[in-house]
Amino acid sequence: MGATTMRARAGRWRERIDRRRRSCGFDRNDLRRGVDRIQWRLGLLLLMVFLSATPPLVAHAVRAAYGSGVRAEHRQAATRHRVEATIVKVQDPGGRRTVTVAWTDPNGTRRTADYTTWRGASVGERLILWAGPDGVSITPPRRHAQTVVHTAVNGTGVVLATGLPLLGFYWLVRARCDRSRYRMWDADWARLDNHRIGP
Structure with a gap:
């Protein structure tokens, strides 16, 4: 692979990353409204809450489910x-x-x-x-594969139980912000329509 091709691919990846970064609000665009910044900050806050709360909750749920499953394996293997x-x-x-x-x-x-x-x-x-x-x-008697599957289901359930309410709250806020943006755009267009050009 030539150096020109590698540079072209790296440039395309940078463009994609920059586009994604700007779509998430990580830029200094003076045209962004206050409602855009509020939405971005709230989204960032909810993401931080999810990333800080979910790992310990998942770890606790997985540890409890796995321990309970292994104990059931041993008990059933010994008594049945x-x-x-x-x-x-x-x-x-x-x-x-x-x-x-x-x-x-x-x-x-x-x-x-x-x-x-x-x-x-x-x-x-x-x-x-x-x-x-x-x-x-x-x-x-309970097999170890059942314990592993049960543990994975528990961990996934905790992730969904933690993430879905936060995501739902973000979508509600985003819907309100979108309505505010539409009202502002309509008002701006109305001002442009009323602006007289020429003598």
């Missing part, structure tokens, strides 16, 4: 085990099925328990379930 059960009874009181299953623990103890499901089930069917102190479930 995989069993091969046989359906011995099915009750269907209108859609949801209460299924009674029986299985034999590794120590030879015969056990039965109920769980509720929306899926079809028939007596004699064999299932892989997970048994624990709170009964049996078709849901396996």
